[in-house]
Amino acid sequence: MINILKYTEYLYLAVAVVSIYKIVTLWSIDPKETYIFIFFAVVSMAMFIFRRRYRKRFEQRQKENQK
Incomplete structure (x- = not known):
């Protein structure tokens, strides 16, 4: 189960990176369209x-329970 948790962490990080890329590329064209990507980037990082x-x-609880 711990491996699944690690993958979901990096999935959120990937969504944040893609959102930041879209923010940078769309900002000069239409800044109003970037607000949703700003929201996705902030929520994904959080x-x-x-x-x-x-x-x-x-993980810490599992180590403590094994002792």
Whole structure:
């Protein structure tokens, strides 16, 4: 299960990178269209941080329970 949590972390990071790329490419054309991508980038980065902390806590609890 830990491997699945690692992959979902990086999935959120990939969504953030793609959103940032779209922000950069669309900003000069029409800044109004970039607001949704700004939202996706911010939420994806927040979810990446949240998931990483959650996984590390989960791993720590498993180590403590094994002792």
